Amino acid sequence: MHMLDSMIPAGPLEEKWTRYKGTVKLVNPANKRKLEVIVIGTGLAGSSAAASLGEMGYKVKAFCFQDTPRRAHSIAAQGGINAAKNYQNDGDSVYRLFYDTIKGGDYRAREANVYRLAEVSTHIIDQCVAQGVPFAREYGGLLSNRSFGGTQVQRTFYAAGQTGQQLLIGAYQALERQVALGTVEMFSRHEMVELVIIDGKARGVIVRDLVTGELERHFGHAVLLCSGGYGNVFYLSTNAMGSNVTAAWRAHRNGAYFANPCFTQIHPTCIPVSGDHQSKLTLMSESLRNDGRIWVPKQQGDNRKPNQIPEEERDYYLERRYPAFGNLVPRDVASRAAKERCDAGYGVGSSRQAVYLDYAAAIQRYGKAEVSKHNLGNVSTEVITNLGKEVVKEKYGNLFAMYEKITGENPYEVPMRIYPAVHYTMGGLWVDYELKTTIDGLYALGEANFSDHGANRLGASALMQGLADGYFVIPYTLGNYLADEIRTTPISLDHPAFVEAEKKANDRIQRLMSIQGKQTVESFHKRLGKIIWDQCGMARSEEGLKKAIADVQALKKEFWSDVRIPGEVNAMNPELDKAGRVADFIELGELMCVDALNRNESCGGHFREEFQTSDGEALRDDEQYMYVSAWEYNESGWDLHKEELNYEKVKPSQRSYK
């Protein structure tokens, strides 16, 4: 084991990024044209990076597995994006956004990165507005904000419930503009299956053309992984079906350290599972907690319809336990509280694995506000209710419609049923201040890296981080590396390292296809998901994790001897693609449990049952565990490396939202 150096620039926290930018090496325009950059992924992180680097003059090749870059999983983000603009004059500042993020992450994030994130957040909004992103506005024509969990200011910018879509379309359009200008070459329906390393530096990738099945070699002076998070290791999650860890995992198998894999986020407000057929879970945006009230009946196993349960027999447990933040506590806290109520027998719905999210009070409140705004005088409750519904519809209409489509219930009339679901992964490839992994020339951006959210991410901060990394960080930090590469001429695709990497990818595919067992890829994925959800989900224990590790190892053996993949290698074959992804998820699942077992404390989304306070809150151990765990792969398991976290600015304390 050795201590990792995160290459944080010297100087006071507030000046680090400015100083860095002022002294970083630059590449002159003539040389930029000779330097090639590979970008894997075109979500917010990848699109913004590819577009910006193309604008700067680099030769960029971008890849995604969907049919067009505009469909990356970022498109699904609903609620909003944070920025320390303080447009609401409610006391926000770069420092406060920094502080909230560090605290929200339960003191397991790196101060310097988080400060930089808060600093560049304001430029993101400006950039997106300039691109024509239609953010919500007030009647005066200025940008509107709302609040999100874990904060007491209104700093979240949004576009109805489609913020991710609008931000991604902005970045996608910027990307397509570069494609038209010839600075970016786009490869859709291509999946990275292997990394090429030459003399210790990342120099290219092997990708599979998902239409023809052909393997291709691509050279780059540097490779950026913007391939998203690994939430689908749980099988059921709010991630898109194709979201996978393969790009990051291939890098990990080639020497890139994987950091904090057990830090995963379970989102408190999702539509509950309806049956075995379930293929994915749907998020109900956290913004709903702004106005909705969460409750369960005070009586266990209460079978009455929600509207028949009188006010005094309802337990608004978040408001009861956390009066200061109420329904707006951070996600990890809200999720655990829901699980606690359901486990104790207070859950609702046929599965009893759900709690209510109720809009009745908000509808009345908004209705009354409308009445006084428009001077309507004495009106009936019915009029008030209808006016209130209109306001709620304007704010959350698409989410309510989605709920109704999925459940067949009308959330304007009956409280929604919600339950926590896997949503986001804070862990990811270890990167230093420059977003460089432990492999030279290999960078990780967006959800694929581990950098900014510690043990728990605050709402509306992932979009911010993805765009910060792509628009504002990598354009500087990549130059610092490429400035020393101007003499490296493009390496031939016949170089032995390319041949070798392609052979490795091909051998793996052949091996998968040759098994011809009896069980489908999907069935393995489901079983993996269940193991990880049960033992490495919202609550973890030493005993459970040890069992899970053994179970995952057994599952891996079974997979590699009994999986059945139909179709051909040299043709479109979605089952083969899925098999490669599930094989990687299985290995990752084991590492998540290893990491969770190593961390004998509870922090953020990582809750070890053995380590809790008397009132059931997470019990951190700063003495022993104030570090990032970065795992190095080897044939027989993993070696742990640590990056010590130093808090110069913020004094770690027990996180309290009471």
Added chain:
Amino acid sequence: MQHYTMNLNLKVWRQKSGTSTGGFETYSVSNISSEMSFLEMIDVLNERLIKEGGDPIAFDHDCREGICGMCSMVIDGRPHGPWKGTTTCQLHMRAFKDGDTITIEPFRANAFPVIKDLMVSRSAFDRIIQAGGYVSVNTGNAVDGNAIPIEKEKADDAFAAAACIGCGACVAACKNASAMLFLSAKVSHLALLPQGEPERKQRVVSMVAQMDKEGFGSCTNTYACEAECPKEISVLNIARLNREYLNASLSGS
């Protein structure tokens, strides 16, 4: 809500590749829950086909939340199926009843060649955007977000147009396979905003030219597109596009 199960007959378009000829195959599926999504019903069938040694049906999908625009089936003659304002992935099986026969085909248009089974290529849409569907602003060029106030109503209209998910159902619904609704949504989004102003004329002219080049048909105002659009993009956008185009051509841009 009463849940129930059903047995169904599926007539599914199967086509090995873009160059081979395709045809319908019939499958029966049983015990389908009304709580399933349409794609989960196909998942069930595919799992069975794999176990039986067959070739699972290829189809595009990713988010399964109605937002990425990747799913793309024609169900009983309607792009994205029977529910208004709903993508294929959001369609749920309670739309059907026991004993129904359901016909499933790919989106059909010359500009959307079939790749396999129900999967088509919609890369023509990307090329239309490349022709001008953006604001030319490099990273770092922006002024403060609130320096450009925009009337709420205009911002809301721009947002409504920008809500297009690029799925292509409008093309599949149109007897001429016209892409006018998709194109007009983008032109409207940017024409309604001050940020889009400097490139307004050139944008509409080049995007229309690209659309024609891709082989989409012309618009004869039958509005089938609006009826099938899962995001309920309004045909008023097409009227705006026509005005924009006329203005741009008159001023000789």
